[in-house]
Amino acid sequence: MGPVKASPQTQLRLLELADLDAELGRLDHRRRGLPEVTELSRLEVRAGELKDALVATETELSDLTREQSRAERDVDQVRTRIERDRARLDAGQVSAARELASLQSEIENLHRRQGDLEEVVLELMERRETLDSQQDELTTERDNLGGQMAEVAARRDAAFAEIDEQTAKASDQRASVAAEVPADLLALYDQIRKAKGVGAAMLRAGRCEGCHLSLNAADLNVIRASAPDEVVRCEECRRILVRTPESGL
Numbered sequence: 718m719g720p721v722k723a724s725p726q727t728q729l730r731l732l733e734l735a736d737l738d739a740e741l742g743r744l745d746h747r748r749r750g751l752p753e754v755t756e757l758s759r760l761e762v763r764a765g766e767l768k769d770a771l772v773a774t775e776t777e778l779s780d781l782t783r784e785q786s787r788a789e790r791d792v793d794q795v796r797t798r799i800e801r802d803r804a805r806l807d808a809g810q811v812s813a814a815r816e817l818a819s820l821q822s823e824i825e826n827l828h829r830r831q832g833d834l835e836e837v838v839l840e841l842m843e844r845r846e847t848l849d850s851q852q853d854e855l856t857t858e859r860d861n862l863g864g865q866m867a868e869v870a871a872r873r874d875a876a877f878a879e880i881d882e883q884t885a886k887a888s889d890q891r892a893s894v895a896a897e898v899p900a901d902l903l904a905l906y907d908q909i910r911k912a913k914g915v916g917a918a919m920l921r922a923g924r925c926e927g928c929h930l931s932l933n934a935a936d937l938n939v940i941r942a943s944a945p946d947e948v949v950r951c952e953e954c955r956r957i958l959v960r961t962p963e964s965g966l
């Protein structure tokens with residue numbers, strides 16, 4: 718491929734392209750780094766934790782319900798046996814001293830057992846209270862989080878829509894500018910842009926605006942001597958250097 722040539726007018730188009738490419742780059746960077754996206758994934762993690770915690774609490778609560786009814790059934794059974802034993806005593810059905818003593822001691826044991834069981838029932842009720850309020854807290858947080866997530870998602874979508882609109886506009890502009898640049902120059906520009914991010918830069922006051930270095934006198938002389946339709950490159954960064962009246966030549 719021989720040296721690329723283009724009219725100064727066409728070369729100026731490259732600066733427009735570079736501006737549009739920079740704009741597209743900024744938009745892409747903004748889209749990727751949108752704080753709403755990070756915030757939303759943080760909230761999603763928390764929502765997952767809350768869901769797990771709620772499932773665990775619900776499981777514990779249903780276990781507790783089973784334990785509670787078992788304990789209540791046990792208390793009832795003991796109570797019934799005490800009543801039956803008492804009835805036997807009151808009816809005077811037991812007269813032998815040894816049998817009487819054994820019945821009385823059974824009643825005493827049953828009372829102790831009843832006391833123990835009632836304590837268990839109480840403990841279970843306390844645990845239920847704790848779990849109930851835990852469940853309420855988790856549910857409230859989950860509901861708040863749902864609202865928060867919807868709000869952040871709406872902000873994110875609005876930002877995406879705005880960025881996409883600006884991107885579409887810049888892409889259209891870029892396409893129409895690129896259409897006015899000959900294929901060989903455009904290929905060179907794109908090749909440099911892919912390697913360095915910026916394909917063309919203005920030579921302003923003897924300085925390359927791509928790498929921000931001032932050209933030495935010898936390089937400036939070479940550029941001065943180049944025909945206006947010659948496409949020149951920065952010796953430092955190899956970007957296309959576009960000459961304008963501000964180039965200081």
Ligand SMILES: [Zn+2]
Binds near residue numbers: 928929952
């Ligand atoms: Zn340079």
